[in-house]
Amino acid sequence: MADLKYYDIIQKPVITEKSMNEMADRKYYFYVHPSATKNQVREAVEKMFEGTKVEKVNTMNVGGKRKRTRSFKYGKTADRKKAIVKLTAESKEIELFQGM
Numbered sequence: 001m002a003d004l005k006y007y008d009i010i011q012k013p014v015i016t017e018k019s020m021n022e023m024a025d026r027k028y029y030f031y032v033h034p035s036a037t038k039n040q041v042r043e044a045v046e047k048m049f050e051g052t053k054v055e056k057v058n059t060m061n062v063g064g065k066r067k068r069t070r071s072f073k074y075g076k077t078a079d080r081k082k083a084i085v086k087l088t089a090e091s092k093e094i095e096l097f098q099g100m
Contacts, residue, residue, distance in 0.1 A: 006044035009036045013096060014082060026087040028094055032059070034081045041083045051092035058084040 013019075014029035022029070032041055038057040045054050064077035087093070 004033060004036060004040060006040075006047045009033050009040050009044040010048060022084075026089070026091075026093070028085045028087070030083050030085065032081050032083045034061075034079065036081065036083075038083075041085065045085050045094075049092075049094050049096070052094060053088045053091035054085055055088045056086040058086075060084075 009032055011031045011033065014031060016029070019027075019029040028045075030041075030045075032044075036044075036059075038059055041057050041059065042054045046052055060082050062080045062082055064079045067075050067077060069075055
C-alpha cells in the first residue's frame, strides 16, 4: 500500500440532498481514497479542518455503474469509496459546508 498523506485521503465532499439533511446530526459525507482506512480518514478530517473531533467513521465501497458507449459496447464508471464522518457535540462544524 502506498504511503498516503492526509491531503490525499479526502478527495471531495458528497453534495446530495441526503447528505445536506444529515448535517443537522453533525454527519458529513466525503469521497475518500479507495485504500484509506477508518483511522486514516479520522486523522485526515481532524488535520484538515481545525477544531473538529471525530466521534465515528463509517465507510462503504460504491461500485461503478455500467454505461453504454455509442457503438453499443459497454464500459463502467470508476469504483469509489465513501466515508460518513460523525463529529462530537463539542467540536466545531466543518466550514466547507456552510451556506449550502
